[in-house]
Amino acid sequence: MISQRVPVLLAFGANLGDRGETIRLAQHDLAAADGIADLVASPLRETIALTPAGPDPEAPSYLNGVATAETTLSPHALLDLVQAIEAQHGRIRGDHWGDRTLDIDIILFGGRVVKDERLQIPHPHAHTRDFVLAPWLDLDASAVLMGHGRVAELLARVGDTTRPFEESQHA
Template sequence: MSVTKRLIASPAVIALGANLGDRRATLLAATRELADAPGVELTAISSVVETPAVRPGGVDHDAPAYLNAVALVTTTLTPDALLDLLGTIEQAHGRVRAERWGDRTLDLDIVDFAGMVSSTERLTLPHPRAAERDFVLKPWLEVDPDAVLPGHGRVADLVEALP
């Protein structure tokens, strides 16, 4: 008797952002690369929104604006393997990690992974600042009106409560 192991796919929410170079082309290419990656199925992509750059001290109107979107995927990858994939895609697009919250050609973040709540040195789930970021919440709500951010509640309620 042969036993076939079936891989279980988990839903994940990925935030995409770029504020350097050809931002729209970079987001499109990154979305394609994510969709083409083994173990990942792209199920939805939001429209693109433009937002000012945010630094630890607040909005920086002198920095180039960001284009942001949210992708929904199902994946057979672990959270760490998905994070590795996102890092590889960022590097392929010239991502340099020189300054926290600095300008970047591409930023890919796991916002949610199957409703998991965890924190390691490499990855905190859900994303620790997602509940405060309209450029994550609004596009996410667009592609999933029933979305819930673990530990924070319905995304629709979070959007409504934004300043």
Template sequence: MIAQLVPVVLAFGANLGDRGETIAAAQAEILAAPGVLSLSASPLRETIALTLDGPDPDAPRYINGIALAETTLDPHALLDLLQRIESEHGRTRDVRWGDRTLDIDLILYGGRSIRDERLTVPHPRAHERDFVLAPWLDLDPHAALPGHGTVAALLERIGDSTTRLDDGGAR
């Protein structure tokens, strides 16, 4: 039996350490993983840190990006891969929405809707986050988030506070 190739959208963020290099390394590791056949990364964007209490101008700024990939991995195997890569790059989960060396979110997994104790796809807050929408729009001007509409319309609605950086991620 041939495994089905599924398009996925991944979001990357980091606000500790060498943020851009960490994201680029993680993207390269994902692309090199068995079951991942392609990965195209957006240009990176810098954003203010978002905490449980809201934007924090005193916290280290984030670098964020999006990647479109294709995989034969099932959603939970992909999540395991992403979490392993986060951990290998020093990610800890001590404080919810706290500072981090690397965060990788699974935004979309094909057209599937998944909701269990480990995973919710589409990502439940992607439609509210300019740091997800802006780099996604850079990569795919026709992108849509199921249940919410086009990425362009969503970003127009919430506004874009991100700053585009010159360098992109792994290709």
């Protein structure tokens, strides 16, 4: 049986530890996983931490990026995979919107809509998050978020508070 490859968009964030290294290692782990192909990562962008009360300049700042890939996994199998990768990189699920070593969100899964107790696709807040929209535009200037429209227009609407992040070049 031939499994169909489905395009996906994933968002990565971290505000504890070596943020850039953690995100890049997680992306490498994901790219090497069974059922994942053609992962392409955006440049990373730095943002102020977002809490339930709003932006918090006193909290450690986040690095964020996105990646496109193709998968033969089901949406829930992909969720299990990204949660296992988060755990491998020290993610502890505590406070909602709390500090974290790694966060990986599934933003899009082909044209599918998933809504259950474990997973919601398209991601319900992606259209309001500059830290998802800005790196996505870096990757694809003509990107469209299913159900919400052109990413460039969404980013113009919410405003871009992100800053480019200069990644160190490891030999």
